[in-house]
Amino acid sequence: MNTPPQDAALKILVIDEDPIRRAILEAGLREAGFGNVVLLGNTTGLLDQVYRIDPDVILIDLENPSRDVLEQMFQVSRIVRRPIAMFVDQSDRGTIEAAVDAGVSAYIVGGLRKERVKSILDLCISRFNAFARLQGELDRAKSALEARKVIDRAKGILMKAKGLTEEQAYALLRKTAMNEKRKIADVAQSVITAAELLQ
């Protein structure tokens, strides 16, 4: 489906302190045909920055305390120049729940129609979720690497202390872990701790 040209011209402000997620979001928006994307990582003096940039749509990550600053722009006040509303559509509760769950929130500036923002928000939700998955995989890979290091050290200790081969040492760790219903890495950590205490 082609994006109508007027949507491609929408100026979208992305406020996210995470530079990688910011870049992923920008790439996604550009791929989808939204060429006018402004990225913001530093939220100092956010209100002034928003007025200077003068966006049509604002996307902000929910880990950002400055979300409350945006809420001020709904208010009738001298300092508010262009009204801002949060993207809330009572008829589309699912999108809002998905957005909060993914950790992103959207604001509409200057009375823009909600349906024009929905595709942008949907895209952000999927990118936020993809980022979270990547982060999760990275964390798991890191902890797997850590676990392997710990197991290797414990094997070394057992080989030296009990005159075992590497295979026998690993089998002993695995058997103990199964008997005690623990992870091998946890048992290995206990071996290391014990060895350090007995030194």
Place this chain on the structure above:
Amino acid sequence: MTSLTKLRIGFIPLADAAALIVAADRGFAADEGLDIELVREVSWSNIRDKLNIGLFDAAHLIAPVAIASSLGIGHVKVPIVAPFGLGVNGNAITVTPALHAAIAGAADGDILDPMVSARALKRVVEARKARGQEPLTFGMTFPFSTHNYHIRFWMAAGGVDPDEDVRLVVLPPPYMVDSLANGHVDGFCVGAPWNSVAVDLGIGVILHFVCEILARATEKLLAVRARWAEENPDVLLRLVRAHRRAAAFIEDAANLEEVAAILAAPNRIDVAAILAIPNRLDVAAEVIRRTLTGRLKVSPDGTVHSNDRYLIIGRNGAARPDPVQMAWLYAQMVRWGQAPLSAESLAVAKAVVRPDLYDAALRGGEATAGAGEPADGIGAFAGPPFDPDDIAGHLASWSIKRSG
């Protein structure tokens, strides 16, 4: 033994989340068969949204947000019910040492008197205007916040129009201190412990405890969705009982050290970690201890000011939520143009709090406010006594206002 009922509760790291944290972390919730997962949040918008859509079962909610949500102002309409008051008072107004000196210089009396300080602020504002200087900027936490209404109430009483004469900006509490240090704001109104943190860093002077502007001001509520309350009546009463015990535990002076340690733990109100101040792990417990005793260092020069009303959690009937307080907050929403005045809206605002559920949970086990509390339930330093059934009359007594 039956398994515990799991609940997710969101909170903002402020001293008045104390009852919530102590109930969850010191076993009072478990005693009631509740397994509470506390989730620390960074914004009131997040708390509101996650409560609204059911990601949280309950929340530490700033009282005006509960009213705004029930009225559908500024956001989707989700009726909120609050059977328990997490705190009365606790806010303070802090200014830069430079503004403090300017106010003291323009005062015609003791600036501990909020009317003297507010009138002095008016003179400072006029002098700046005459010199063509930028207006003063003050920070508060949220459009629908006690902080917004408290600082407005104070300065407007002295003749300062909070929308015309100064700039009032929303600032997340953890950014308040930074903003004061780098000159983005000249002062702010925020809850504990952030005023004390500014004083400790030598960049702010506490001008007023808000309890000396309003003797009794409901601050945070334990809030749930009205529908959730209907669907989980028994859990709600257990939640109230757990929090009542936690609040009483907090107010027992013998528990001060333990309470301060529980609150300052990681992922709770560990101020130094939130601000990323290295090697000051003890700062949070110390600051929280001061908050709970109401004995605060108010100036970097070491001046101390004490008031046992500074933050009230389990004393003076503070835990029993009060419809008069909701009426006063609604009146401020009308005064500053956030809500239209109507009898229906007033009724909705009052009905947010449910002292009947509090009483049902505790079976009348506790007296209400009692002696020493203001006769009208508010005790404002300016204006006539507050009548919760006459909002128009309240508004008529003020010249500076947006509507009413």
